[in-house]
Amino acid sequence: MLQYPHLEKALKHHFGYDQFxxxxxxxxEDALQNRDLMVVMPTGGGKSLCFQLPALLKPGxxxxxxxxxxxxxxxxxxxxxxxxxxxxxxxxxxxxxxxSREEAIMNGKVKxxxxxxxxxxxxxxxxxxxxxxxxxxxxxxxxxxxHCVSEWGHDFRPEYRQLILLRKRYPQVPTxxxxxxxxxxxxSDIIQQLGLKQPSIHIASFNRQNLYYEVRSKSKQAYAxxxxxxxxxxxxxxxxxxxxxxxxxxxxxxxxDKVAAxxxxxxxxxxxxxxxxxRFIRDDVRVMVATIAFGMGINKPxxxxxxxSDLPRNLESYYQESGRAGRDDEPSRCTLFxxxxxxxxxxxxxNQKTDPQExxxxxxxxxxxxxxxxxxxxxxxxQLSYFGERFPGNxxxxxxxxxxxxxxxxxIEAMKFLSCVARCKERYGMVYIIDVLRGAKNQKIALNKHDxxxxxxxxxxxxxxxxxxxxxxxxxxGLLEQTPDGYSVxxxxxxxxxxxxxxxxxSIAVPVAQKINLEDGNTKAAEVEILMNRLRILRKQLAxxxxxxPYVIFHDSTLKLMxxxxxxxxxxxxxxxxxxxxxxxxxxxxxxxxxxAYRQEQNLQIPKNNPVYYPAVDNFPSDTESSTLELYxxxxxxxxxxxxxxxxxxxxIKHLSDLIEKNQPVDLNQxxxxxxxxxxxxxxxxxxxxxxxxxxxNLGQSYxxxxxxxxxxxxxxxxxxxxxx
Ligand code: ADP
Ligand code: ZN
Numbered sequence: 092m093l094q095y096p097h098l099e100k101a102l103k104h105h106f107g108y109d110q111f112x113x114x115x116x117x118x119x120e121d122a123l124q125n126r127d128l129m130v131v132m133p134t135g136g137g138k139s140l141c142f143q144l145p146a147l148l149k150p151g152x153x154x155x156x157x158x159x160x161x162x163x164x165x166x167x168x169x170x171x172x173x174x175x176x177x178x179x180x181x182x183x184x185x186x187x188x189x190x191s192r193e194e195a196i197m198n199g200k201v202k203x204x205x206x207x208x209x210x211x212x213x214x215x216x217x218x219x220x221x222x223x224x225x226x227x228x229x230x231x232x233x234x235x236x237x238h239c240v241s242e243w244g245h246d247f248r249p250e251y252r253q254l255i256l257l258r259k260r261y262p263q264v265p266t267x268x269x270x271x272x273x274x275x276x277x278x279s280d281i282i283q284q285l286g287l288k289q290p291s292i293h294i295a296s297f298n299r300q301n302l303y304y305e306v307r308s309k310s311k312q313a314y315a316x317x318x319x320x321x322x323x324x325x326x327x328x329x330x331x332x333x334x335x336x337x338x339x340x341x342x343x344x345x346x347x348d349k350v351a352a353x354x355x356x357x358x359x360x361x362x363x364x365x366x367x368x369x370r371f372i373r374d375d376v377r378v379m380v381a382t383i384a385f386g387m388g389i390n391k392p393x394x395x396x397x398x399x400s401d402l403p404r405n406l407e408s409y410y411q412e413s414g415r416a417g418r419d420d421e422p423s424r425c426t427l428f429x430x431x432x433x434x435x436x437x438x439x440x441x442n443q444k445t446d447p448q449e450x451x452x453x454x455x456x457x458x459x460x461x462x463x464x465x466x467x468x469x470x471x472x473x474q475l476s477y478f479g480e481r482f483p484g485n486x487x488x489x490x491x492x493x494x495x496x497x498x499x500x501x502x503i504e505a506m507k508f509l510s511c512v513a514r515c516k517e518r519y520g521m522v523y524i525i526d527v528l529r530g531a532k533n534q535k536i537a538l539n540k541h542d543x544x545x546x547x548x549x550x551x552x553x554x555x556x557x558x559x560x561x562x563x564x565x566x567x568x569g570l571l572e573q574t575p576d577g578y579s580v581x582x583x584x585x586x587x588x589x590x591x592x593x594x595x596x597x598s599i600a601v602p603v604a605q606k607i608n609l610e611d612g613n614t615k616a617a618e619v620e621i622l623m624n625r626l627r628i629l630r631k632q633l634a635x636x637x638x639x640x641p642y643v644i645f646h647d648s649t650l651k652l653m654x655x656x657x658x659x660x661x662x663x664x665x666x667x668x669x670x671x672x673x674x675x676x677x678x679x680x681x682x683x684x685x686x687x688a689y690r691q692e693q694n695l696q697i698p699k700n701n702p703v704y705y706p707a708v709d710n711f712p713s714d715t716e717s718s719t720l721e722l723y724x725x726x727x728x729x730x731x732x733x734x735x736x737x738x739x740x741x742x743x744i745k746h747l748s749d750l751i752e753k754n755q756p757v758d759l760n761q762x763x764x765x766x767x768x769x770x771x772x773x774x775x776x777x778x779x780x781x782x783x784x785x786x787x788x789n790l791g792q793s794y795x796x797x798x799x800x801x802x803x804x805x806x807x808x809x810x811x812x813x814x815x816x
Contacts, residue, residue, distance in 0.1 A: 095120055098144070105147055105173055107649075107671030112137040112420075114295045119144055122231065127290040128267040129237075129282055133297045134411065135392070135418030138269045139166060142233035146203050147175065151228030152196065154220075155205045157235045158248055159388040161368075163205040166390070168639050170203060174673035179205035193219060199227040208250040217260070229264045232257055234285060237268035241280035245272070245407075246387070251284075258286040271411070275479075297410070297478050301417045302425050304470040305490035306463070309400075309430035314344065317398060320426060321350055321378060325620070326395035326647065327371065330380045331412060333401035333433075341400065342380040355381035372640045374631055386412060391640070392419040393647040398426045402433040405456035406463055406477045419646045429464040431563060435579070465567050467496055467600040496600035504553065504561055505590050505597035509571065511546040512581045513591070515539075520579045525550075525558045564599040622654040622689050623647075629685050633678065644678065645669055657686050694756035712750055719746040720755060729762075744797045748804035759805050763798045770794070771802040780807065 098116060102108050111119075114130075115137055121128055122145040132138050146153035157163045163179040170177035178192050178201050195201050197219070210216055223229060232254075234240075240251035258266065268281050268290070282290060307316060321328060332338045335356040345352040353367040353376045371379045372391050379385060383403075397416040403409040409427070417423030434457070441453045463473050469484035469492050476482070486492050511524050526533060527541050530548025541547060550558060562581075565571040570590055572582040589595040627641070627650060634641040645653075649669030658664040664683055665675040712720060722732045729747075733740040750757045759768065774789050783799050790799070 095123060101144060101148060102140075104672050105144065105175060106140065107173070107667075107669045107674060109668045112140075114293055115140055118291075118293050121291045121293075122265070122267060123148060125265045127265050127287040129278065129287060129290040129292045130267065130269045131278060131293065132269070132271060132295040133299055134271045134414040135299065135420070136271070136295050138235070138271070141269065142231060142267050143170065143175070143203065146230060146233075149230040151230035152199075152201060152223055153203050153231045153233060154211065154229060155203060155233045155235060156208050156211060156251075156254065157205050158207070158239050158246075158251075159236075160207075161388045162235070162390060163207075165640075167203075167205055169643050172639070172643050172674065172677075173671050175203065176201050177203035177205065180210060181205075181207050182210075196223060197226065208248070208254055212250075212253045212256050220261075224261065224264075229261060231265055231267055232261075233267045233269065235269050237281045237285065238270040238272035238277050240284045241277045243274070243276045243280055255284065255286050271414075274407075297475055297480055298471060298482060299414060299417070300486075300488065301420050301422050302413070303422065303488050304413070304425050304427075304474075306427045306429050306470070309428040309433070313400075313428050317400065317426075317428070318345070318348055318350070320396060320398060320424065321345070324395045324424065325624075326377070326393055327374065327391065328378050328396040328398065329386065329394060329412075329415060330378060330398045330400055331383060331385075331403070332380065333382070333436075335382060337401065338380050338382055345378060345380065350378055351376040352378035352380055355379055355385040357382065357384050373634065374627075374641050383408065383412065386415050389415060390418075391415075392642050393421070394418070394423065395421075396424040396426065398428070400428050402429060402437060402460060402464070403427070404437070404460075406459050406474065409460065409463070410474060410477075419642075419648050421648050421651070427464060434461060461567065465563075467491055467498070498598045499601050500596060501561055501564075501599050502590070502593075502596045504550070504558075505565060505570070506593070507546065507549055508558065508561055508565065509583065509587045509591050511544075511550075512571070512583060512587075514544045514546050515541060517582050518580060520581060521559065521562045524581060525555055525562070528558060529553075529555065560601075561599060565597070568597075570595075570597065618693075619651065619654040622657070622686065623650050625685055625689055626650045626653055626682065629681060633681070645674070645682075653682060653686060657690065658683065659687070690758065691756060694754075694758065712753055712755055716746045716750055716753075716755075719743055720750055720757070723747065723757065741797070744800060748800045751801060751804040752808050754808055759801060762801050767794060767798055768802050768805075771799055772806060775803060775806045780810070 098119060099110070102111065113136075114132065118128060118130055118141045122142065128141075130138055130141055142153060142155065155163075155166075157166070157179075160181050160183055163181060167177045167179050178195065180189060180192060184192070192201075196204060206216075211220075220229070234251075234254060236246070237251075239246050239248040240254065241247060257264070266285060266287055268285055268287060270277070270281065272278075278292075278294075281287075307313070317330070321330075330341065330352075332341055335358045338354045338356045342352050342354040353370060355364055355367050355371075359367070367376075367379070368385070368389070370376050372389070394416045397413045399409065399413070403412060413425035413427075416425055437457055441450055441457065444450045444453065459477065463470070466473050469482070469486050470489035471486045472482045472484045484492070507528065508524065511528050512519075515524060515527065523535070527536060527544065527547055528550030530542075530551055532542075536542050536547075553561075562571070565587075566573055569584075570586045572584050574580045574582060586595065590597055630641045630644050630650065633644050646669050649667060652667045652669070653664075656663070656667065658667065661675065661679045661683065664670060664679045665672075670679070718736065719732055722735055727735065729740050729743050733743045736743070747757050747762070751759060763771075770790060771786070771794065774786055778786060778789065780803075783796050783803070786799050786803075787794060787796060
């Protein structure tokens with residue numbers, strides 16, 4: 092038995108969603124029992140809802156502690172479009188506004204209050220909170236980004252430490268702590284620092300199923316590949332670079348290639364940064380090129396791709412940064428461009444560190460990133476194992492699972508390579524060794540008399556790139572060493588000798604060409620995409636009128652549903668996931684009208700634009716057909732038209748079929764269920780254009796002659812189109 096059977100109804104009513112995300116229901120039930128809670132969920136997991144829905148179901152005020160002004164504004168805006176009374180108090184407001192908001196709170200008009208920690212515990216605010224407690228009650232303290240309380244986290248904020256005061260002052264009010272930070276140490280620190288009492292702990296899986304992970308080598312074509320990714324994706328994206336300079340260069344290049352991109356880094360003025368950020372969030376520009384300074388506090392749910400154009404510092408940051416893609420659970424892409432040049436740069440900067448302990452940690456972290464990038468296992472397995480989560484692999488949504496690199500036996504080549512290193516007395520780097528192997532004629536080799544070595548020129552059958560790939564793989568597999576002094580001299584180790592003595596075989600993963608295919612481009616997908624674009628434009632207009640980000644109106648996932656389902660009535664519209672009662676009333680008509688307009692144009696458009704396909708004579712309906720069409724467009728049923736015109740229904744069906752064949756605006760989908768259309772179409776493809784009876788025999792009793800006639804008309808039209816084109 093469910094303890095709270097009506098939670099789904101409340102979810103739909105207030106937020107428009109049909110289902111809870113994994114973990115949400117259990118957390119909300121615990122919250123309704125007034126338990127302390129510790130919620131660990133990856134970015135995009137849907138943490139906010141875990142305190143927002145209980146806030147609406149419980150009496151009293153829910154106080155949400157949030158570290159960033161941008162985050163507060165964002166959430167409050169989103170809540171308000173669902174007609175939920177939420178407000179925030181922070182330093183961006185003038186005294187007058189603060190007063191009036193405080194008054195609203197005291198009068199019980201606010202369900203959710205967002206506030207910064209330092210204000211919450213201030214001498215001015217606490218007395219006010221006392222009054223709220225007495226008059227209307229405090230339902231819950233929700234501490235968002237709770238890892239800020241821990242020094243072990245990546246974003247420690249001393250103000251968070253004072254929050255323990257709340258526990259002391261209001262011991263009966265339950266506390267919910269929420270974070271996306273995965274490590275054990277931070278979790279236990281949060282529980283302790285906030286004084287949570289026997290909290291119910293919820294740790295969601297860190298697997299983000301909707302994200303496609305891939306690693307590409309940063310070759311000469313890397314920019315072209317990057318541009319392709321940007322162009323293939325309709326929506327917004329973030330591109331991370333290591334330095335300000337690279338951010339500026341890449342932004343410039345993209346702009347030159349007509350991509351709406353803006354830069355974001357610490358070198359820009361505060362004003363410009365926040366302007367660029369707002370333009371990104373509001374969908375005025377599509378791409379943000381940024382250093383890692385960008386992203387914290389960005390709640391944009393519809394980021395479709397995150398590209399790391401340079402190597403990230405460690406796997407945790409890679410997970411968090413790439414995780415800014417696809418918070419709305421829609422398919423999104425995370426691409427990492429990997430090069431050994433980057434490894435060198437990072438190694439160099441690690442060597443500059445003076446603290447040997449720090450150096451060691453940094454080296455380990457770099458090793459893990461390289462293992463991820465070079466790994467041939469499922470990318471998820473590698474990532475999640477880093478967070479202590481076991482994942483069986485074969486995710487079907489990463490490059491290694493979709494395009495497994497064939498593993499080849501390169502033992503002979505490895506022996507050649509390593510013995511060349513030995514013959515050259517372990518005094519040279521990779522480039523030189525490859526030159527010797529390939530028998531290059533250069534001065535240095537001649538001078539060293541290395542053209543007299545037995546290994547000189549024994550590797551002409553492989554390209555430089557292939558040898559380099561082998562060399563890296565040997566390094567990566569620990570079968571060869573490299574000095575860390577910046578010269579990268581190749582050195583042999585005991586394992587290298589095992590290979591040379593034929594005691595060990597060497598396999599390497601050989602890359603295969605990859606191509607982008609997030610979704611296959613069938614026509615249905617293309618149609619959905621066209622309609623979605625129109626809906627996006629409408630959404631943007633509405634958002635601009637209210638000065639909010641477009642995703643606050645509807646998420647991409649909801650727009651997509653609109654485009655796929657193409658609802659005709661408000662009732663159907665309200666059924667879509669993401670449409671709550673308030674948004675239905677607010678926007679339903681506008682979006683329905685847009686969908687309707689699209690459908691009409693779809694039906695009318697073709698003869699106008701493509702007269703070649705349809706000789707004009709053929710396309711004109713006869714007078715009697717026109718009369719039928721007129722009534723049909725007025726919304727009459729087939730029976731009603733037949734009655735009105737005093738003819739048999741079969742005649743009307745014949746008219747409608749001929750109208751369809753003449754490409755007139757008759758919507759087949761309203762007349763024949765899609766499943767039937769498909770089956771009939773298949774049979775027509777096999778049997779060709781024949782009379783109705785054999786088709787019906789083939790299909791069986793559940794198909795009517797009328798349906799077959801109507802679909803055949805459409806089929807004929809399509810055939811004619813292809814014949815003529
Ligand atoms: P987090 O804070 O965990 O990063 P959010 O609370 O911002 O994630 O939620 C991410 C997105 O998912 C939000 O846009 C939110 O509206 C949406 N979302 C949350 N719960 C659901 C649900 N049950 N069904 C569909 N979408 C949801
Ligand atoms: Zn995988």
